Amino acid sequence: MNTDAVIEQLANSRETGIGRLTDLLRIQSVSTDPAFASHIEHGAAWVDEQLREIGLDSAIHETAGHPAVIARTRPEQAPPDAPRVLFYGHYDVQPADPIDLWDTPPFEPTVRDGAIVARGASDDKGQVCCFLEALRAWMTAHGKLPVHVTVLIEGEEEMGSVNLPPFLEQHRDLLQADVALVSDTTMWDTPNGPRPAIIFGLRGLLYFDVQLHGPSRDLHSGVYGAAVPNPATILTRVLGGLFDESNAVTIPGFYDDVIVLTDEQRAAWRNVPFDESQFLGAIGLEQGHGEDGYSTIERRWARPSCDVNGLYGGYGGAGAKTIIPSFAGAKVSFRLASNQDPDKIAVVFTDWLKSHDVAGLEWRITEHGRARPVIVSTDSPHIAAARRAIEQASGQQPLLVREGATIPVIADFQSTLGLDTLLIGFGLSNDRIHAPNEKFDLSCFDLGCRTHALLLAELAK
Amino acid sequence: MNTDAVIEQLANSRETGIGRLTDLLRIQSVSTDPAFASHIEHGAAWVDEQLREIGLDSAIHETAGHPAVIARTRPEQAPPDAPRVLFYGHYDVQPADPIDLWDTPPFEPTVRDGAIVARGASDDKGQVCCFLEALRAWMTAHGKLPVHVTVLIEGEEEMGSVNLPPFLEQHRDLLQADVALVSDTTMWDTPNGPRPAIIFGLRGLLYFDVQLHGPSRDLHSGVYGAAVPNPATILTRVLGGLFDESNAVTIPGFYDDVIVLTDEQRAAWRNVPFDESQFLGAIGLEQGHGEDGYSTIERRWARPSCDVNGLYGGYGGAGAKTIIPSFAGAKVSFRLASNQDPDKIAVVFTDWLKSHDVAGLEWRITEHGRARPVIVSTDSPHIAAARRAIEQASGQQPLLVREGATIPVIADFQSTLGLDTLLIGFGLSNDRIHAPNEKFDLSCFDLGCRTHALLLAELAK
Secondary structure (H helix, E strand, O other): OOHHHHHHHHHHOHHHHHHHHHHHHOOOOEOOOHHHHHHHHHHHHHHHHHHHHHOOEEEEEOOOOOOEEEEEOOHHHOOOOOOEEEEEEEOOEOOOOOHHHOOOOOOOOEEEOOEEEOOOHHHHHHHHHHHHHHHHHHHHHHOOOOOEEEEEEEOOHHHOOOOHHHHHHHOOOOOOOOEEEEOOOEOEEEOOEEEOEEEEEEOEEEEEEEEEEOOOOOEEHHHHOOOOOOHHHHHHHHHOOOEOOOOOEOOOOOOOOOOOOOHHHHHHHHOOOOOHHHHHHOOOOOOOOOOOOOOHHHHHHHOOEEEEEEEEOEOOOOOOOOEEOOEEEEEEEEEEOOOOOHHHHHHHHHHHHHOOOOOOOEEEEEEEEEEOOEEOOOOOHHHHHHHHHHHHHHOOOOEEEEEOOOOHHHHHHHHHHOOOEEEEOOEOOOOOOOOOOOEEEHHHHHHHHHHHHHHHHHHHO | OOHHHHHHHHHHOHHHHHHHHHHHHOOOOEOOOHHHHHHHHHHHHHHHHHHHHHOOEEEEEOOOOOOEEEEEOOHHHOOOOOOEEEEEEEOOEOOOOOHHHOOOOOOOOEEEOOEEEOOOHHHHHHHHHHHHHHHHHHHHHHOOOOOEEEEEEEOOHHHOOOOHHHHHHHOOOOOOOOEEEEOOOEOEEEOOEEEOEEEEEEOEEEEEEEEEEOOOOOEEHHHHOOOOOOHHHHHHHHHOOOEOOOOOEOOOOOOOOOOOOOHHHHHHHHOOOOOHHHHHHOOOOOOOOOOOOOOHHHHHHHOOEEEEEEEEOEOOOOOOOOEEOOEEEEEEEEEEOOOOOHHHHHHHHHHHHHOOOOOOOEEEEEEEEEEOOEEOOOOOHHHHHHHHHHHHHHOOOOEEEEEOOOOHHHHHHHHHHOOOEEEEOOEOOOOOOOOOOOEEEHHHHHHHHHHHHHHHHHHOO
16 A cells, blocks of 8 residues: 555645644543543543544443543454554643643643644643544545554553553453554654654653651641651651762662663663753753763663652741641652562662651551563564654654653553554653643654654555 | 729620620731731721720831731820830731631631630730730720730731831830730640740741752653752752751751750759640640750750741642652741840851752742740749739739740840830640631630739739
8 A cells, every 4th residue: 555645645634633633632631630530531532532533443441540442443444464553642641730830721722833732742642643643544545554453542641550451451352463552752852953763661660649647737836846746857857868979769679670781781872862961951950960870861761760759748838837737748759770670669668768767757658650661672573664664754763762751551561462562752852741831843743643654554564 | 993893894895805806816817928918907907996996096007018006005094103014916817728627717716615716816816805805994994004005916927027126116116115015825734734824935936938949840750860950859858957866956056056954944844844745645646856865845945946847849739740840849947045046047057058969959048037036034023913913813823934936026125125025825735826726715815804904903013
């Protein structure tokens, strides 16, 4: 089947395609906050309807959490001996707050400076739509696809995909494929601009809400100051000990399973085109920060991180309120380097927290997500097909890189479905994902649609 | 002039007196939050109107911040040679949040279990009303008072009375007196119940909002984790170092001016009736906490404290948000022991903050209040008069104690007006001041009215 007709169809349907993305971005499908439950339902319904309209056999499936959509080509829609591709994406998004820092409302998509601005524009709705537009263009141009496709779009990626592993087990038959395909990453920033990248490694994730509870109510800091344990003070005292002088994490056992980088790897990574001052300057920083003895690329790709994602408790409003708060809390998360086991790290972290003398205060620890790190083989025929598709679509040689972020499902594709995953992303590092004014460049949208259209043909070869 | 007629008048006007207090408690005079500015104006106007109605010569005075009310007896309203008493109180209140922890709305006063529940009930509106009711009863019974009275009711005590010192300078003539009188403290909890107390020492206060700013926006913790400085992590690292292993503050120079307790003092204070397990049990704690080597009373009365009053920044909502926040903040305050100089402590604290390596992040430090500690003489004729009045009103010998809290103006009365202050409070330790469900027992209201009525007569002797 001719790809020229597909590429032409993509060009013709560009405006309606952007319109479809805009519709999806209007849906406030924030997964982590129960207040948005009806918007999550709406998100799943929208995806299901699109896939039916494209011509696939689609259905919404319940999970133990938010629903997932699975759609498949019918047998007659692809050559009988063609390979099977499982495309994965997510329709859920991060919370939009701090909402007052958005220049336009987060769920009212606006095109500014050649980019569509909205929560989820780049992560992951825009990238999901690239694949849906490619499918639609193939079906419009040819009435069929060069490969068998299964599309799985879930609604809990931003809360750690906790319910997806049993769902994959349960629907193992429906999801059988030869390779998985995911667009939820970014291109690589070189000193000469962004360059398409194929990601072969991702870090894992472990996320906790950590609260320290004490007095039965907020106390007057004059009457009680210096007499009772202050949960906010003691929480900073404990969390303040997360790092040592060399900026290494102090939790016993934390680094036990981290794979030591070889000299060859380190030498190869020094040749990756990367402008650190540009990387930092784009986010208003002059100085990086992290574990001594490692380069920024090494720390992002092959070393674990530990971050306090938020602090709360007591008075945080204008002016002064002289209290000892009854409790204080923090969000604390880890990105896990290849071979670290989140189950083990969860234990050593909570043990470490509880090993502190907190003067009789009480810990309340809640987990919000656990995902394994992943490394995929770089010399598969699928990677070769992806290289060819990217070269045709962009005129550029893709880079093979790792990524510091996490896509929980990739490890499960390996363990449950026996699939390697092609990670090809079209976002840019300045897309402000998870932050106010998230955006997705329309040129990235175009490239994504084109690449996916060509990749379907290349994977058939 | 006969005090019996005044006491009888107080009994007769009890219900209308409680009604007046209820009216004042309905006014949302939160001083620290600019959103409440109109309520502050309302508070000042209410106080001014009451004092006029009582018969004093009253006026609202502008300050550099919220207005203050000054009212004085006219010359013919007291014997020419009678002493002059300056009564001080405040009509402003602490913020009401966390509002969802109130059983009834904070500005809809309700009587429950013999106490009036509302923000400011005990601190300080209820106690101000005790004095106003005493004045009113004297004026109703006799048309005059046994002493000359000046009443100063300000609107910025809960934000550290920062504008009051120049105001005292400016109105020095209006405020001339022989002794100051303040009811903004509590009775003393003995193992046998609360006992009236005269306070002869207060700690000072220093309050900061401390923010650490970094990236120009919230960052994805996967993409940037382990590569850039995290303001929340580094803020906990800095504040986590506020205390050493012995729970002493680590800031260099912090303890330099603290007066070392004598063995005699320590021995005397060991005899103060105090039930520590009751003190802690009332707030849901089993274990106290503070500087090693000092008793709870010593730490509250004669040692400084340092507290994190609140933490904020990044994500604090439900579930997970995987960000490196662009900034994080904390409210940090100190209660200063006798002889500590807040100007010096402000310098050593901010120097200490800035001495940390924060990987290029930027401090934004805002001060919200600075007050000196104070000790008043315990063998004055005014203290003797207060002892007599309290004995008559309550049938109990008052205790002479110190207090860990701060009333900023007391030190200024000493330095600017040359006045010692009588600190006689009618609150209880379980009044939940600065916390949800603040209350003032009606029995305390009665005792306060009666004591002030009798004290005016005793001060004339």
